Amino acid sequence: MSDEPADQSAAVVEHRNLIVAGSGIAGLSAAIYAARSNHEPLVLEGDEPGGQLTLTTDVENYPGFPEGISGPELVNNMKEQARTFGADVENGVIESVDASSRPFRVEMATGDVYTADAIIAASGASARTLDVPGEDELMGYGVSTCATCDGAFFRDEDMLVVGGGDAAMEEAHFLTKFADTVYVAHRRENFRAEEYWIDRVQAKVDEGEIEIMKNTELLEIHGSPEDGVDHVTLARNEEGYPSEKLDEPETEQFEFDVGAVFLAIGHTPNTEYLADTDVETDEEGYLVTKGGDGGGQTATDVPGIFGAGDVVDYHYQQAATAAGMGVKAALDADAYLEDNATAASEGTGEAVADD
Numbered sequence: 237m238s239d240e241p242a243d244q245s246a247a248v249v250e251h252r253n254l255i256v257a258g259s260g261i262a263g264l265s266a267a268i269y270a271a272r273s274n275h276e277p278l279v280l281e282g283d284e285p286g287g288q289l290t291l292t293t294d295v296e297n298y299p300g301f302p303e304g305i306s307g308p309e310l311v312n313n314m315k316e317q318a319r320t321f322g323a324d325v326e327n328g329v330i331e332s333v334d335a336s337s338r339p340f341r342v343e344m345a346t347g348d349v350y351t352a353d354a355i356i357a358a359s360g361a362s363a364r365t366l367d368v369p370g371e372d373e374l375m376g377y378g379v380s381t382c383a384t385c386d387g388a389f390f391r392d393e394d395m396l397v398v399g400g401g402d403a404a405m406e407e408a409h410f411l412t413k414f415a416d417t418v419y420v421a422h423r424r425e426n427f428r429a430e431e432y433w434i435d436r437v438q439a440k441v442d443e444g445e446i447e448i449m450k451n452t453e454l455l456e457i458h459g460s461p462e463d464g465v466d467h468v469t470l471a472r473n474e475e476g477y478p479s480e481k482l483d484e485p486e487t488e489q490f491e492f493d494v495g496a497v498f499l500a501i502g503h504t505p506n507t508e509y510l511a512d513t514d515v516e517t518d519e520e521g522y523l524v525t526k527g528g529d530g531g532g533q534t535a536t537d538v539p540g541i542f543g544a545g546d547v548v549d550y551h552y553q554q555a556a557t558a559a560g561m562g563v564k565a566a567l568d569a570d571a572y573l574e575d576n577a578t579a580a581s582e583g584t585g586e587a588v589a590d591d
């Protein structure tokens with residue numbers, strides 16, 4: 237958190253009752269509800285309009301679509317629904333929020349500034365990377381954080397998936413559609429994934445489509461942007477976490493031929509733009525909201541700033557749960573704005589965030 241005063245010189249483009257950071261499922265669900273409450277919310281899309289769900293072709297578990305629906309179609313339907321009720325959805329990345337006075341100043345990467353009486357932070361989470369040599373250079377050229385988006389580009393290649401949680405299992409399972417063999421490198425002995433995914437992956441192991449490499453870590457990716465991934469350097473130690481034990485004689489380092497590498501090692505919440513506020517984050521950077529029962533569950537510890545979706549939720553990270561939190565945030569913001577309006581008309585000062 238910074239004590240630097242924000243630059244107050246930039247001109248204010250517009251004042252809004254409510255600004256929603258993010259046009260993923262959480263932000264758009266919030267926008268639908270807030271628009272129906274006549275708050276005419278402004279949704280700022282960030283650099284991933286529509287959010288993570290635009291990266292997937294089949295969403296089979298979002299309620300109401302027995303045949304499934306594509307991620308982009310679901311998101312576009314929600315945008316249209318939000319606009320129907322009066323929301324504006326616009327391109328733009330929020331650079332910072334100044335919460336030192338009211339209204340909030342929402343400063344955009346372009347230098348534009350909006351003011352807002354309330355903010356819903358629905359800015360999601362971004363895939364993590366490993367920071368190993370070769371990763372940056374080959375990202376998009378054989379290294380990917382999204383199997384659904386990129387798997388088909390590497391048809392008939394051997395592919396490496398790095399990770400041991402649900403995402404890694406799901407990606408490995410999905411990649412068997414395209415890969416010659418999918419290898420899963422996990423730095424520990426046991427997977428963190430749910431039994432459902434472990435069982436599905438095991439079935440593919442039994443069919444010879446997936447091979448599991450336990451206690452194995454990726455050290456380096458070799459190749460070139462022109463020719464893609466050629467091979468990787470891996471380390472294995474039966475006690476786990478081999479990259480921390482490279483000097484031990486039990487640690488084996490070896491080269492391994494694969495044509496693509498998929499990183500499935502979790503997400504980092506997008507909260508940098510709130511760094512100058514007093515909004516609390518946990519040690520992983522996820523927004524901390526009040527939670528519990530009753531109203532105000534999505535309130536952060538800055539009155540008027542609410543959090544919803546994957547930027548808060550490190551556990552469920554599902555479209556339907558993000559939608560539910562978005563709805564709660566809109567209802568909480570509505571109560572806050574109404575209380576503020578009442579307090580202002582009665583001359584009693586600013587309302588607090590929850591009931």
Ligand SMILES: Cc1cc2nc3c(=O)[nH]c(=O)nc-3n(C[C@H](O)[C@H](O)[C@H](O)COP(=O)(O)OP(=O)(O)OC[C@H]3O[C@@H](n4cnc5c(N)ncnc54)[C@H](O)[C@@H]3O)c2cc1C
Nearest residue numbers: 258259260261262282284287288330359360545546553555
């Ligand atoms: C490949 C893939 C497949 C998936 N499949 C499913 C599935 O089948 N079913 C399911 O339930 N879930 C699925 N998920 C998970 C689901 O997509 C997420 O749980 C959900 O998208 C979270 O929604 P969200 O609105 O919280 O965040 P996100 O979807 O991450 O959206 C965040 C939004 O915030 C914006 N943003 C970020 N920073 C800023 C900023 N500084 N200023 C302005 N805007 C900003 C981004 O541009 C984006 O628009 C999948 C995820 C992936 C990656």
